[in-house]
Amino acid sequence: MDELLRRRRVYGADHDDPDPGPRPGHVYRELVAGPLDGLLLDVTGWTDRRLAEGAALDTEIGSYGPGGHALYGPRPADPERWDWQGDTP
Incomplete structure (x- = not known):
């Protein structure tokens, strides 16, 4: 695993x-922009279809505060690298 990657924080930690x-042994995607910019998302075991869909990730620091979600997609x-696509309640 590359040294820069090792120093990054994983979403949900x-x-x-x-x-x-x-x-080690896990697969990650880098979240780019938005409230979770710079975090890594553990996608270990995700199917190709699931990876293509992206994810709505819980976050308290998005536009909708607690209970909101940040949308990220490949x-x-x-x-x-997964780019921020906006926030949703």
């Missing part, structure tokens, strides 16, 4: 986790 970074030219 507890704030007090002493090691919130990626785990970048057409670089599916390892």
Whole structure:
């Protein structure tokens, strides 16, 4: 695993986790822009169809506050990076 990737935080890791970074053997997508910019999303075990759909991720720091979701989907030219597509309640 690349050194830069190892220093990144994984979406959903507890704030007090002493090691919130990626785990060996897992597959990640980088979240780009929006409220979760820079986090890694663990997509280990996801099907190709599920990866193509993207995800609505729980977040308290989006436009809708607690209970809201940030929408992220694969970048057409670089599916390892998922771009923010907006927020939803």
